[in-house]
Amino acid sequence: MPVYSMTGYASAQQSPGAGATGSEAKAGAASRLGLEIRSVNSRFLDLSFRLSEDLRQHEPVLREMLTAKLKRGKVEVRAGIETPGSDTLREPNPRTLQRLNALQDTVRSWLPEAASLSVADVIRLGSGEQASETDWTETVNALAARTLKELLAAREREGARLATMLLGHLQQLRALAQQALPLVPQLVEQQRARFLERWKEAMALGTGAAAAAAAGSVPTEAAQDRALTEATSFAIRIDVAEELTRLGSHIDEIERLIKKGGEVGKRLDFLIQELHREANTMGSKSAALELTRISVDMKVLIEQMREQVQNIE
Template identity: 75%
Template sequence: MPVYSMTGYASAQHNGAQAPSGQEARATTGRLGLEIRSVNSRFLDLSFRLPEELRQHEPALRELLQGRLKRGKVEVRGGVEGGAGDAVADPGARLLQRLASLQDTVRSWLPEAPALGVADVLRLSAAQQAPAGDWGEAVQQLARQALDDLLASREREGARLAAMLLGHLEQLRALAGQARPLVPQLVEQQRARFLERWNEAMALGGGTGGAPATEAAQDRALAEATAFAIRIDVAEELTRLGAHLDEIERLVKKGGEVGKRLDFLIQELHREANTLGSKSAALELTRISVDMKVLVEQMREQVQNIE
């Protein structure tokens, strides 16, 4: 399955002069348009901005989107524009008389109300003369078309995010490979340093104290070296980090609804990279930890957009 981003956009239009889906339907005038915008969100959050003519179709649109989208903040906008041939409606004497009467009534109660303009009269005239029309089937057809386009857009963006994540995984593996041999080298260097200091102490002391004291001092130096080795050992962190990287790669290649699981694994990666830095006893290991955290933070930003 592909990886889907939660970011996408799609739009579709329908000319009301055509009968929807080849069936005989009540006449509709104007042009119907739908657009769907989607951004990232923890859950599926649907909002609709529809004109009065389309408000009744909101439940059906909501059901359609809930059946195919799992996460994201999704906004659906709809509108009906113009009329057949973009003709200007003739208000007629009776309508003009009625509008004038209504205006007088309103302004008798609200003297500050503005007078009707030409654009207002023409708009009200068009609303009176336009057939009611039934956009139901056209709305469903457009919604399915726009939803298909949205999913295609989210799939393309998801493929780009997946490729970026896989690239970052390879970089993290390379950094882990650089860190792995550093710890044994540091342990050996510290062990040699402890023994060197022990030899210097023995030489300054003239080797007094006898063999038992000498052996005790040597054992203490080796114990300190061992404690240092335990303190800076990051083998466990590197092992867990490798396991997280493998799981992330498996999920990305599997696809589907993996965003929440990826987000959890990214948090675990960040924890291991932090621990690696806190145990660092060498500048090179600190640099590796910082580079890892930069990559993990970049991955976190990308994973926030995956469904």
Template identity: 75%
Template sequence: MPVYSMTGYASGQLSVPQAAPGQDARPSSPGRIGLEIRSVNSRFLDLSFRLSEELRQHEPALREMVQARLRRGKVEIRAGLESGPSDAVREPHARLLQRLSAVQDTVRGWLPDARPLSVADILRLGAAEEAPTADFAEPLQALAKQALDELVASREREGARLAQMLLGHLKQLRALAEQARPLVPQLVEQQRTRFLERWKEAMGLAEGTASPEAAQDRALTEATAFAIRIDVAEELTRLAAHLDEIERLVKKGGEAGKRLDFLIQELHREANTLGSKSAALELTKISVDMKVLIEQMREQVQNIE
């Protein structure tokens, strides 16, 4: 199953015939339904609709279609109706002009100061009077299905790109962990040697007040305590387990975004602990490099459905 991103965009248009508005009207030319869908990342599925007045009644059907195809993301759906080119300015029919004239006479009879209707007023009122009454449910759903197919395909392509980037970062993190693993025994041995040298110097200054055996035991005890403080074997083991689980989820695909986000937090925790236990510049650098990669992975994972 592929990995899906939550980022995508799709749009489409579909020509539809408009119903004749009345017995005095000429046949109207086809109009167009335009629809676009945008989606970005979100913790849940968050839908918002921007539909024109003619299409607003179809929002429940569109919502159901989107919920059947998407699981997460902030999704915005816009749809509107555009008249055909020949209907850009529709000439009002005689019956409408008669009715507007009668209404205007009545209004000015009561309100003599009311201004007369302008051409723009008449055209606007005529457009409202002759609003299309066709049923757009079927073409709108067909257009929505087409746009959703395109959106899901774009989210799949983006998801495949994110999956490849994540797998590449996993490989780099494993390489850094392998660099860190042999550093701890080396540091412990260096510290043990350093303790022994210091105790030998202290013995010389104390003119034999401490036996060589006691000095060596004390140095070994200090070295052991130091080894316990800087031991990162457990952190490296947990980090490797998290990397394996992330790789498994990415290759499995599906709705893995929330679980991946949790695992990224665990990776960051282990890298922080690795840095806090660092007793050498090399280990500190490895910890910083890990946290940079993990932060990049966090940004990518937040876009996965």
């Protein structure tokens, strides 16, 4: 199953004559339905419709079609009927003007305070006196199905690109983890040796009678055991092997989800947070400059992944 992005765009136009016959095709031949769907990322499925007045009644059907195919994303649907020549002003004929004037007189006889018709009102009402009686139901359904299919294809292409990028970042994270893995025992041993060396130096400073008496009261073996215990405790605090193990486990799970596909966006977002937690802990426990650099490089990659994962459905 592919990985789908929540980002996509599709648009299409169709005349009712495509699939209509007889008087219906003739009536709608001059008009054309335009539909566009655009979507961006969102935590949930958020639908908004911007439909012309002639198409308001089709919103429930469009909503049902979208919810059946989309699970997440902020989706905006725009639809309108385009009529050739609608961008030019048509001069109302005298009969239309006469009717508008008569209607105005009738209204003002009942409502004397009503405002008079403006020139813009007359042009708008006169141009739209012949309302379209075309039944757009079949056209809307067919066009919506086609546009939705194109939107899903666009989201799939974007999702494939995101999946490829994420898998590449996972390979880089694995390489960084492999660089850090051999450093762990080396750092632990170095810290233990350094701790013991400092302990011996401190013991050597205790010269004189008081130091001799104090040394006599604590056996050399006991002092060495205590130093070894302190060194081991410190080594455990700087050991990042556990963080590397969990980080590797999260990387494997993310790769599995990407290859599985489907609705994996929320799970990937959670795992990215866990990756960042492990990389951050590793950096805070780091006792070497090289391990700190690896931690910083990991966090840069993880942040890039987090931004892209938020676009996955």
